[in-house]
Amino acid sequence: MSEFKQAEHKLLLIPGPIEFSDPVLLANATPGTAHTSPAFIPVFGESIKLLRKVLLSTEESGSQPILIAGSGTLGWDAVGVNLVERGDEVVVLNTGYFGDSFAECLEIYGAKVNQVKAEVGNIPTDDAIIQALASKPKIITITHVDTSTGVLSPAQHISSLVKKHSPETLIVLDAVCSVASEEIKFDEWGLDVIISATQKGLGVPPGLSVVLASKRAVEASENRKTPQQGYYISWKKWIPIMKNYEAGKPSYFATPPVQLIYALHTALESITAKPISERIDAHKAASKYVKDELTALGLDFVPKSRDIAANGMTAVRFPSGLKAPDVLPKLAERDIVVAAGLHKAIVTEYFRIGHMGVTAVDRQRGDLEKVINGIKEVLGKK
């Protein structure tokens, strides 16, 4: 291993992209390597296996990880292309900006979308969910953490409602902002599709679309009655490729992002070196620290209560009289980068702090203390 140290930079504490470890960044600088080379095949194959481990799924369950060049958004199209047929009913549980967009995407693929919207900062009620399930929709989507509000949806509980009231419904979890930072038990909860990306809890540069599909979801895509409406993200094309790499055989459909997969492999090896539950606990502790400190400063949050607030990020309301230009540039002067608001209805009223990956897990870095102290200074509380 080289003594590579990443360049000096401002501390990046937004809800993704996040800070990277030196080994992950060095892996992203792997020299030119063929996608079919004996060096790369096991790296890709193991990444596929390790992803199941992070999401608490098993090969025996028949679940299929699919890793292709793209952003998290491409995962929405993957659901649209592979699972939606014109006229299919889809329930979208909407906890913010990303619910709106997922719905828009699925409608393009012909879904009849029934959006169950929560007020900003809240989650849909059980009654509303149960009512939406009455028509036995083909798919229900949950935004696990809506990055625009920091609201954490109770995915296990919602899944149990689906199992009870419409067991045939495929459960799709938009886990872009939750994979490897929030608890996800793919097999136990009976999830069908997870869509995610590399630049958040996984702590890898952006550019890789991360999908895990259950056996049931793969079969639904195989048994559709009408042709798929896309090529690049067709599971029919990619699943044989993933199976080949997992079996140690090179295979080609489109060129995988070799360097990003080296980086992902490095991150996954580090993540799975300990039980996943420890990693999630570290995120819970980081979140508690940040939220307790901010509460002590008299600040309030976008999520209505702590039990529906994400552990990988915090959406904080500005104190009365302050706005983004009063706070964010002053933090940037202190080399701390946080994110502005995103949800249209409250965009000027809050900002967002990310605390995922090395920031949460490697507390020796002092990232959290740095941002809290920075906020204290900027608010004149120190």
Next chain:
Amino acid sequence: MSEFKQAEHKLLLIPGPIEFSDPVLLANATPGTAHTSPAFIPVFGESIKLLRKVLLSTEESGSQPILIAGSGTLGWDAVGVNLVERGDEVVVLNTGYFGDSFAECLEIYGAKVNQVKAEVGNIPTDDAIIQALASKPKIITITHVDTSTGVLSPAQHISSLVKKHSPETLIVLDAVCSVASEEIKFDEWGLDVIISATQKGLGVPPGLSVVLASKRAVEASENRKTPQQGYYISWKKWIPIMKNYEAGKPSYFATPPVQLIYALHTALESITAKPISERIDAHKAASKYVKDELTALGLDFVPKSRDIAANGMTAVRFPSGLKAPDVLPKLAERDIVVAAGLHKAIVTEYFRIGHMGVTAVDRQRGDLEKVINGIKEVLGKK
């Protein structure tokens, strides 16, 4: 600038991915940076501008570069989603494996595809092209270099045929294996769409879909009568984002692959430091050297003649009696990686050498001498 040196590795001389320069790889290891940060915005904005420069287009022409996370293959879907409407006639000029696949992709989007196929190693005749243009198709696609055969299509000449016989037809150049290694004059030739990727002539890790659309192509996508059939690669979504970054304003639709864009920016700055014609001449010289040396060894090529053979790669027929396992592993033992055959009809009969990017331009590296000497040794000619 750090003194970063990439790790020791086998010399990668396949038709993509290719060898990277140290600065490009170091840029791919840029620390965590927000896609909306003041540091990143000019890097993205300039990359957009520099791409036009590489392809000999101008902002005044109204051409629009579009850079999103994905592989070269995603560019086919971009054409399908944005330009094809059900029933549209598309002529696909087929010079190998990649013509077949492009046609398959466009058919998914409802195109009525008329494939004009050349025999393996050849290009379609002018007569066949003119005949296919008689019905005034909406789109014609040209695989500039078919990576499976190393055949270089005469894009300028074909474009002139289109201008003469069906001037309304949109000309799409699949330039995955030709951008920055073969001559392309976007504005002068009147091209409408170039689709490419980063891991070939641009010398950047794989994972970024590179598209350049003419004003006419953008207008065609805006004026379509039926809705687009995709979300992630919708130009409607991305063009405002690209225009914003080019104007120095952050903007969000889906997270761009920040590190890959830093790497691309580094590569584009290096490429555009000299006139593009010099870079193309360097590739011609590299190609001539490789092909002359192989000819001197009595070897033959897949392309029927030198004037339709790519300058960025060489598809070489094995000498009689030899096959891939007799040659490729022995080159790999000498730390030289070349590629096996890909075109189904002749897959066992040939192999492929890539000579793009630093390999062709920085002759001091001695990459070409190394592969030629390796081949001589393996064939017992030295």
